[in-house]
Amino acid sequence: MNGDTIWYLILPIALILLAVVIAVFLWSVKSNQFEDLDRHGNNILFDDDQDAHRRAQRKHDDDQSA
CATH class of the missing domain: 1.20.5 (Single alpha-helices involved in coiled-coils or other helix-helix interfaces)
Structure with a gap:
């Protein structure tokens, strides 16, 4: 893999991880974890x-x- 094609692997993994983090954060706020x-x-x-x-x-x- 050269420098350009690695982005095709890293970018989807980063976006999925970002979506998971946002989902966990929204769940914690909705269930009053920070109350x-x-x-x-x-x-x-x-x-x-x-x-x-x-x-x-x-x-x-x-x-x-x-």
Whole structure:
């Protein structure tokens, strides 16, 4: 294959790949994948902190009532 005929292979592959990427992007927007970007990240970071805070609050309340 010389330099000109390789375009007959590369161009259709690139166009098909572009169509797949656009289709996946449109699906993700339509199914609200970008609706709340921070919630899942915050859940991972602060999930354990809530339990630790509750335990510390109960201990503090028990110490104050004694």
